Amino acid sequence: MDSHETDAAIEGTETELPPVDLPAVWLPFDNGVLAATKAVVIVIGLAFTVLVSSEVVSRFLIGQSISWVNGTARFLLVWFFMIGASLALRQGGHVALDILGKMLPPLPQTIVYYLAQILTVTFLLELLWSGVSALEGSFPQTEGSLGISMAWVMSAFPVGFGLLIYHQIVLVLSATRQLASKAGRK
Amino acid sequence: MIPVVGIIFLVALVVGTPIAFAMGLAGSSWIIFFEGIDPSVVVRRMFGIMGSFPLLAIPLFSMIGILAERCGMLPDLVKLLQMLLGRLKGGMAYINVANSMMMGGVSGTAVSDVASLGRVEIQMMKRAGYPAPYAAALTASTAVISPIIPPSVAFIIYGLAAGGVSIGGLFMAGIVPGIIMGLGLWVMAWFKSRKAGFGTIVDRPRPAVIFAQALRVVPFMLLPVIIVGGIVGGVFTVTESAAVGVVYVIVVGFVLTRTLKVKDIFDSVVYSAIISSVVGMLMGAGAVVSWIITRNQVTQQLADMLVMITSDPTLFMTLVALTLILLGTVMDATALIIMFAPLVVPIARQYGVPEIQFGVVFVMSCMIGMVTPPTGILLFMTAAFAKVPIEQVFKAIMPFVVAAMVLVGLLILFPALTLTVPAALGLG
Numbered sequence: 001m002d003s004h005e006t007d008a009a010i011e012g013t014e015t016e017l018p019p020v021d022l023p024a025v026w027l028p029f030d031n032g033v034l035a036a037t038k039a040v041v042i043v044i045g046l047a048f049t050v051l052v053s054s055e056v057v058s059r060f061l062i063g064q065s066i067s068w069v070n071g072t073a074r075f076l077l078v079w080f081f082m083i084g085a086s087l088a089l090r091q092g093g094h095v096a097l098d099i100l101g102k103m104l105p106p107l108p109q110t111i112v113y114y115l116a117q118i119l120t121v122t123f124l125l126e127l128l129w130s131g132v133s134a135l136e137g138s139f140p141q142t143e144g145s146l147g148i149s150m151a152w153v154m155s156a157f158p159v160g161f162g163l164l165i166y167h168q169i170v171l172v173l174s175a176t177r178q179l180a181s182k183a184g185r186k
Numbered sequence: 187m188i189p190v191v192g193i194i195f196l197v198a199l200v201v202g203t204p205i206a207f208a209m210g211l212a213g214s215s216w217i218i219f220f221e222g223i224d225p226s227v228v229v230r231r232m233f234g235i236m237g238s239f240p241l242l243a244i245p246l247f248s249m250i251g252i253l254a255e256r257c258g259m260l261p262d263l264v265k266l267l268q269m270l271l272g273r274l275k276g277g278m279a280y281i282n283v284a285n286s287m288m289m290g291g292v293s294g295t296a297v298s299d300v301a302s303l304g305r306v307e308i309q310m311m312k313r314a315g316y317p318a319p320y321a322a323a324l325t326a327s328t329a330v331i332s333p334i335i336p337p338s339v340a341f342i343i344y345g346l347a348a349g350g351v352s353i354g355g356l357f358m359a360g361i362v363p364g365i366i367m368g369l370g371l372w373v374m375a376w377f378k379s380r381k382a383g384f385g386t387i388v389d390r391p392r393p394a395v396i397f398a399q400a401l402r403v404v405p406f407m408l409l410p411v412i413i414v415g416g417i418v419g420g421v422f423t424v425t426e427s428a429a430v431g432v433v434y435v436i437v438v439g440f441v442l443t444r445t446l447k448v449k450d451i452f453d454s455v456v457y458s459a460i461i462s463s464v465v466g467m468l469m470g471a472g473a474v475v476s477w478i479i480t481r482n483q484v485t486q487q488l489a490d491m492l493v494m495i496t497s498d499p500t501l502f503m504t505l506v507a508l509t510l511i512l513l514g515t516v517m518d519a520t521a522l523i524i525m526f527a528p529l530v531v532p533i534a535r536q537y538g539v540p541e542i543q544f545g546v547v548f549v550m551s552c553m554i555g556m557v558t559p560p561t562g563i564l565l566f567m568t569a570a571f572a573k574v575p576i577e578q579v580f581k582a583i584m585p586f587v588v589a590a591m592v593l594v595g596l597l598i599l600f601p602a603l604t605l606t607v608p609a610a611l612g613l614g
Binding site for chain 1: 197198199200201202203204205206207208210211214215218224225226227228229230232233236237238239241242245246249297422425426428429430432433451452455456458459460461462463464466467468470516517518520521
């Protein structure tokens with residue numbers, strides 16, 4: 001296999017997100033949000049890898065598992081999913097059907113696009129609401145093996161859905177600016 | 187009120203809202219607005235599944251896939267396969283199949299499998315002079331087998347979504363059907379190569395060169411041994427095996443081959459977050475919908491209806507398989523598993539179908555749908571990578587679709603194909 005093919009293999013797993021069309025003043029903030037998100041995701045991902053594998057090691061060496069490892073890893077996983085979902089949104093990774101989009105002429109296609117965005121935002125707002133109310137209820141609850149408040153994990157939902165709403169706004173704004181500049185050129 | 191959930195879901199789906207969001211929108215709207223239940227229920231349902239230990243295996247397996255690619259383990263394997271099989275007529279076709287059997291099924295969804303591995307395979311086959319439609323069709327059909335050979339993310343998702351199905355048992359159950367399908371694809375490639383006169387790609391290297399390359403591949407070959415062996419031997423759980431796998435690849439990449447950079451590790455985590463959070467969101471939204479389904483006894487109503495149609499378990503499984511293949515032509519397999527496993531698995535139990543056998547039939551049917559014309563999504567992807575009109579791929583894929591359907595039929599008729607291995611290992 002020549003080196004070119006190896007390059008192609010790596011291309012498939014690039015972690016760069018597609019560029020967005022935002023006002024110039026907004027871009028540094030957006031890049032900051034993405035960089036911070038990636039950093040948090042990396043810390044969480046490495047943390048649960050170390051935790052789970054160290055559990056295996058400790059079981060071999062001391063013959064028993066560490067009581068808080070399982071619970072902590074599960075909490076980290078929730079954060080990992082909820083934060084990672086916004087990166088997936090920016091990547092266009094959330095699987096969707098794309099039947100109508102391709103068949104329709106431009107104008108109905110635009111209408112369908114915005115309808116889908118409205119439905120997405122409606123969902124995200126509902127879940128933000130649900131997340132906030134679940135968080136409120138979780139403060140007095142403690143997780144058994146960890147002895148910490150459930151709020152530590154339940155806060156992942158309002159934060160995650162809040163982030164998703166932010167990124168959804170970015171994507172819609174970017175698409176709208178693209179449409180407007182295309183219309184302007186005509 | 188249940189039709190309302192369905193209508194919201196379908197409308198959202200058709201206009202192109204991501205599947206997870208469409209499910210979540212339908213479920214949460216129903217809970218919050220139609221039933222007036224405390225809104226926190228939605229997120230608490232999501233937490234129940236998203237914070238489950240077995241699900242942790244998915245981001246870890248995704249990390250293994252990327253790390254193995256970055257540190258050169260996978261390219262080394264491809265090189266060895268080329269040396270061993272390249273001088274056969276149609277060698278690249280065999281390599282494509284062997285490759286998918288060994289390293290597929292790790293990334294979470296068949297779509298991302300094709301996007302990463304499939305793209306390379308198509309390029310390699312085209313460069314070796316194979317017709318592009320054949321390259322596209324073969325690559326799409328190998329995506330059907332890789333998710334049933336362990337380690338399989340599809341089976342983890344199924345085991346969790348169905349509730350209480352042994353994931354280790356499913357892993358083992360996939361081995362025999364996976365090998366049958368792989369051999370079947372090889373035989374088909376052999377016939378095709380004879381007829382079309384596909385060439386060889388390399389001269390036979392000296393045995394010493396092959397041996398040296400085989401030695402380089404040893405660390406990679408140990409990876410499935412550690413993962414599968416560890417699970418079968420009861421040394422660790424599926425999730426733990428995945429974490430140990432990540433650490434193993436990192437150690438090999440840093441100490442043994444010295445091909446891994448710190449940036450590769452960071453990239454693997456970020457990429458894994460992107461891939462696996464899609465699955466996480468689907469699982470979360472699926473948990474909300476399945477809560478509604480349970481609460482309204484939809485499963486029981488459906489079961490009653492099905493029993494009126496047939497009381498024969500074989501016919502029931504055939505109906506389920508055909509329905510899934512049909513739905514799979516328009517929907518991602520992961521989403522399909524998450525949506526329908528909680529609904530159908532309890533019914534399968536009522537029919538007395540062994541749940542591991544049912545699991546393999548279920549997952550394979552979802553995968554076949556994704557390569558079935560005229561809408562199978564994997565075909566569109568591979569056609570785009572191969573730069574050929576989709577119609578040509580439709581023609582080239584048909585023998586593979588038929589072969590895969592025959593295999594599903596065999597799995598339905600002969601439970602031994604799926605149940606023997608897990609039973610022998612005490613995982614049934």
